[in-house]
Amino acid sequence: MSFVDARSGRVSEGLTLLREGDALVLAGDPARYGKPLRVDFAEGRAAHRRRFGGGRGQLVARACGLASGVTPRVVDATAGLGRDAFVLASLGAEVLLIERVSAIHALLEDGLARAARDPETADIVARMRLVHGDAARDLATLVAAGAVPPQVIHLDPMFPHREKSALVKKEMRLFRELAGDDEDAPRLLEAALDVATHRVVVKRPRKAPPIAGPAPQHVVEGKTSRYDLYVHRSLRASPSHG
Numbered sequence: 001m002s003f004v005d006a007r008s009g010r011v012s013e014g015l016t017l018l019r020e021g022d023a024l025v026l027a028g029d030p031a032r033y034g035k036p037l038r039v040d041f042a043e044g045r046a047a048h049r050r051r052f053g054g055g056r057g058q059l060v061a062r063a064c065g066l067a068s069g070v071t072p073r074v075v076d077a078t079a080g081l082g083r084d085a086f087v088l089a090s091l092g093a094e095v096l097l098i099e100r101v102s103a104i105h106a107l108l109e110d111g112l113a114r115a116a117r118d119p120e121t122a123d124i125v126a127r128m129r130l131v132h133g134d135a136a137r138d139l140a141t142l143v144a145a146g147a148v149p150p151q152v153i154h155l156d157p158m159f160p161h162r163e164k165s166a167l168v169k170k171e172m173r174l175f176r177e178l179a180g181d182d183e184d185a186p187r188l189l190e191a192a193l194d195v196a197t198h199r200v201v202v203k204r205p206r207k208a209p210p211i212a213g214p215a216p217q218h219v220v221e222g223k224t225s226r227y228d229l230y231v232h233r234s235l236r237a238s239p240s241h242g
Contacts (some may be wrong), residue, residue, distance in 0.1 A: 015177060017103055024110035026103055026174065033174040035203040038061065039111025041086050041125060042118040056091055060084045063201040063220045063227035064152045068089050069237035072151040075143055077135035077192060082128075083106050084154060084203070089127040096148035100134040101178045139195050153196040156203040157185040157211070186212040193230060200230040 015028045018036075025036035056066045065072050071092045076085040079097035081104070089095045099105040108130055115121040133142045145149050174241045189211045202211060206226050210216055216228035 008085065014161045015103070015174070017050065017106060023114065026107060026178075027109075028174055028177070033177075037081075037107065037174050039081055039107045041111055041115035041164055042121045043080070059220060059225070059227065060087055060154070060203070061091055063203075063229060064088060064093070064154060065199060065235040066093060067235075070235050072235050073149045074152045074154055075146070075196075076149060076152045076154045076156075077139060077188065078154075078156045078158075079108060079130070080104065080156060082111065084156065085128060086124065086147050088154075089091070090124045092127075094127045094148055095129070096143065096146040096150075096237060097128060097130045098133060098135045098139075098142050098146070099130070103178055105130070105132045121139040135183045136191060139191040143195055150196050153192040153200045154203070155185075155188060155192055155200065157188060189213050189230075196230075196232065198231070198235050202228045202230070204228060 010146070015026055015033075015237060019025075020027075020036060020038070023038045023040070025038045026218075027033075027036035056068075061213060062189070064074055066088070072084075073094045073096075074088050075096045075098065076088075077092055077098045079085055079099040082097055082242065083098050087097045091203060099108055112130060114127050115125040129146050129148060131142050131146045138194050139153075189200065189202065190213060202216070204210065204226055206221060206224055210228050214230065218229040220227040220229065
């Protein structure tokens with residue numbers, strides 16, 4: 001089975017969506033891609049981060065403006081495997097996930113469905129909505145369809161790495177095979193700045209340059225990554241969503 005990237009028509013050969021137990025997985029040559037890729041919000045890395053990740057002190061939470069009494073609604077316009085979106089939802093945020101690669105969207109849909117049946121994660125994923133589409137091209141339409149006010153738009157565009165880099169882990173190699181590098185990141189940032197009502201946050205490798213376009217007003221930096229913040233107005237607590 002092969003998959004077509006909705007944005008460019010590129011096809012990834014040798015990758016197959018199949019059932020493994022109760023989960024949908026994306027599998028390829030184990031020597032190149034390692035274990036099959038799946039989205040699991042109830043166990044593994046997501047569960048550990050939910051319990052021990054540091055709550056609102058986490059980098060993504062701070063960047064997205066989750067503070068005492070402030071819980072903005074977030075659009076994750078580059079959802080990927082949904083890990084950051086799940087962290088934000090676990091902290092009380094309502095999150096719209098947008099994913100343009102059909103196979104990754106299928107994995108997310110399956111992961112959300114399984115998490116909705118788990119008592120420990122059902123309440124969290126109830127705050128997560130998923131839509132399939134190209135945010136760089138159709139962000140305003142997708143946000144309207146998802147019915148989550150875009151107070152904060154979170155972007156994590158794929159950053160190019162050399163194939164020989166130690167950073168290209170097998171899981172990420174599989175993901176890149178489908179998603180490619182986000183060469184349209186400047187267009188995505190421009191769209192996000194038009195649609196977000198309060199701020200846009202862009203995740204980058206710590207030493208990478210900002211996305212081409214307006215300069216960020218603030219930076220929240222971690223050990224290996226950082227967030228560039230583009231702020232329209234301050235986030236404030238509200239009686240209906242605090």
